Amino acid sequence: AQSVAQPEDQVNVAEGNPLTVKCTYSVSGNPYLFWYVQYPNRGLQFLLKYITGDNLVKGSYGFEAEFNKSQTSFHLKKPSALVSDSALYFCAVSQRHNFNKFYFGSGTKLNVKP
C-alpha cells in the first residue's frame, strides 16, 4: 500500500534555530515528492517539490528539503526558523505513472517560539 508518514504530530523550535520536519514514504517506483504548508483557516500552499536531479531542493520562504532514496525520506528543513513559520506542514507523494494521485501525510504542526 502506498503511504506517507510524518512521524511527529508537532515540532517545537525556538526562533532563530534550525528546524526539521520529517517525512518518509512508501510508494512504488520513483515518486514525485512535495511539501505544502497550511496556515489557520486557509488552503494548502505549495512550498517545494522534488522531481529529479539534485537531492537538495530549495523552495519558498527559505525552506529546503533533502531527498534520500535509500531511506525513502524527504525531510523539510530551514536554517533559521521564524515565528511566522508556525503552521501545519504536509508532505505529499505522487507516483510517476499516476501523478495525479497525491498521497498526503497526516501533517506536522510547527510551533516557533519567540
Add this chain to the structure above:
Amino acid sequence: DARVTQTPRDKVTEMGQEVTMRCQPILGHNTVFWYRQTMMQGLELLAYFRNRAPLDDSGMPKDRFSAEMPDATLATLKIQPSEPRDSAVYFCASGWSLQGSYTGELFFGEGSRLTVL
C-alpha cells in the same frame, strides 16, 4: 492573481439536507481535486477530474456524495442527504498535467467549512 475559488466558505445545515459546494479552478488548469479535511482523518482524497472526466472517485461515499464538472470553469461536490459525520472542511484544488509534461503543484482553494447538525 490566479486562485481557486470555493463557495460557500461556511455552511451550517441540518441532517438530511442537500449540500452543494462549488469550485472554480484556475483558468487553464485541467485537473481538479476534491479533498476533505478532518482532525481525525486528515486530508482524504474524494475525487479528481482531468479534462473534466472523473478519473477516480474511490474515496467518495457513493451513496450520498456526487462530484461533477459541468464545464471547465466549475466543479461541484454534492452531498444528499447530509449527515453529521460529513462535517469537515472540503477543499478543491486544481493543477495542470499533460502526458509527458508535469508541473506537480496543486493550487488549493480556501475551503468550504461544512457543519451538519
